[in-house]
Amino acid sequence: MIQTFFNLEIIAASWPIVLAGLRNTVLLSLLVVPLGLFGGLILALLASVKNPAVRWPLMAWVDFFRAFPPLVLLILLFAGLPFAGLELGGFVCVAIAFFLNSGAYYGEILRAGIDSVPAGQVEAARSTGLSRLQAMAYVVLPQAVRNVLPDLLSNTLEVVKLTSLGSVVAVPELLYQARQAQSITYNPTPIVVAAIIYFLMLWPVVRLLSRLENRALAGR
Amino acid sequence: MSNWDRFTDTFFNAKVMVKYLPDILSGVVVTIELALLIVVTGIAAGLALALLRSLAIRPLNWLIIFIVDLFRSLPPLVVIVLIYFGLPSVDLSPSGFVSTWLSLAFVLMAFSEEIFWAGITSVAKGQWEAARSTGLSFGQTLVNVVLPQAFRLTIPPLTNRTIAITKGTSLGTVVAVTEILGQASSAMSNSYNPSPLMMGAAAYIVLFLPVVVAARWVETKFAWKR
Numbered sequence: 001m002i003q004t005f006f007n008l009e010i011i012a013a014s015w016p017i018v019l020a021g022l023r024n025t026v027l028l029s030l031l032v033v034p035l036g037l038f039g040g041l042i043l044a045l046l047a048s049v050k051n052p053a054v055r056w057p058l059m060a061w062v063d064f065f066r067a068f069p070p071l072v073l074l075i076l077l078f079a080g081l082p083f084a085g086l087e088l089g090g091f092v093c094v095a096i097a098f099f100l101n102s103g104a105y106y107g108e109i110l111r112a113g114i115d116s117v118p119a120g121q122v123e124a125a126r127s128t129g130l131s132r133l134q135a136m137a138y139v140v141l142p143q144a145v146r147n148v149l150p151d152l153l154s155n156t157l158e159v160v161k162l163t164s165l166g167s168v169v170a171v172p173e174l175l176y177q178a179r180q181a182q183s184i185t186y187n188p189t190p191i192v193v194a195a196i197i198y199f200l201m202l203w204p205v206v207r208l209l210s211r212l213e214n215r216a217l218a219g220r
Numbered sequence: 221m222s223n224w225d226r227f228t229d230t231f232f233n234a235k236v237m238v239k240y241l242p243d244i245l246s247g248v249v250v251t252i253e254l255a256l257l258i259v260v261t262g263i264a265a266g267l268a269l270a271l272l273r274s275l276a277i278r279p280l281n282w283l284i285i286f287i288v289d290l291f292r293s294l295p296p297l298v299v300i301v302l303i304y305f306g307l308p309s310v311d312l313s314p315s316g317f318v319s320t321w322l323s324l325a326f327v328l329m330a331f332s333e334e335i336f337w338a339g340i341t342s343v344a345k346g347q348w349e350a351a352r353s354t355g356l357s358f359g360q361t362l363v364n365v366v367l368p369q370a371f372r373l374t375i376p377p378l379t380n381r382t383i384a385i386t387k388g389t390s391l392g393t394v395v396a397v398t399e400i401l402g403q404a405s406s407a408m409s410n411s412y413n414p415s416p417l418m419m420g421a422a423a424y425i426v427l428f429l430p431v432v433v434a435a436r437w438v439e440t441k442f443a444w445k446r
Contacts, residue, residue: 075417
């Protein structure tokens with residue numbers, strides 16, 4: 001059993017490959033998390049315009065991406081667009097897919113955060129002479145972000161986990177590298193190692209989230 | 221041929237669409253089967269774990285927390301790949317369908333246990349004490365007093381999580397499950413035309429958009445009042 005799933009020789013042999021994957025997963029996360037947050041911020045700011053002509057299409061946009069599996073989006077970009085003469089490569093496709101997909105989720109969270117800030121705050125800020133943009137940036141957003149911090153963190157965890165989809169379009173992240181190592185060594189150990197790395201990397205975040213969620217409930 | 225005609229001829233080719241419609245439809249059936257199995261078993265297992273946890277047996281609770289944390293921190297695709305490519309090494313060869321079902325059911329179990337548990341603990345202790353003092357047993361208190369209140373709190377986060385995880389059925393295509401994306405991809409490579417993929421994408425929207433809209437409605441109806 002240990003020989004099969006946790007073979008030390010194979011761990012030693014495949015370590016450089018897996019490590020390169022880990023590095024790429026970290027780099028990919030550092031790219032796609034800010035990208036998704038940026039997309040979400042745009043959506044949330046647009047949604048704070050209380051005009052139904054803006055709000056309804058935005059809601060449709062967000063619901064569309066909540067209904068659309070990210071892998072299908074990724075394949076559509078990666079395998080569909082070349083038929084329109086546009087070959088983007090796996091990495092760019094992942095970036096675009098995450099901008100759209102995670103952006104919708106982040107946008108929904110930030111919108112709820114902005115809604116949670118009482119209207120009086122904006123009125124007070126505006127009456128001191130701040131412009132609408134200044135009031136949003138200095139008064140509303142800091143409070144909004146604090147109010148939805150657990151949700152933002154939880155979504156960020158999901159986004160980091162989702163980078164494993166990159167393996168389907170040959171982005172050499174952790175899962176892809178582990179599968180390469182597995183097919184070279186004919187042994188599932190590299191995948192087990194990758195799973196352990198994911199777990200060690202993300203477990204602290206999961207623990208923190210559990211505590212934040214419990215605290216939110218206790219405070220009700 | 222104008223640009224527009226060339227575009228529709230490539231991405232919405234009627235001939236190709238008619239030819240591969242049955243494949244996509246059979247993919248839809250597989251996706252629905254898989255999704256229903258995952259939702260039913262995952263949520264049932266999550267509820268069972270949350271109830272076990274309410275018994276407050278220390279070592280058992282540690283085990284439950286570990287399992288929940290494990291499946292919350294592992295990417296679903298990693299779990300699927302691990303079961304599908306790993307288990308054959310010990311002479312267990314689950315099919316792609318079974319691997320995807322088990323993996324996503326475990327993930328949903330973990331998330332729903334956490335949500336149910338949060339719901340159970342959110343019911344004030346005084347409620348337990350009051351119910352027990354009227355002569356209700358532990359089981360009766362749980363079923364008649366605590367769970368009805370807990371469910372109300374759990375519904376919005378549970379629907380969101382369930383949708384996010386059932387969308388993951390598309391991951392099955394990586395382990396050769398013939399669900400929508402799998403059928404669409406193979407039809408695309410057989411026909412050298414992306415129209416089946418567009419049909420597959422449309423199928424997902426038709427399947428999941430009503431669920432998302434319904435969830436939004438449920439969310440406002442049962443909104444957490446902070």
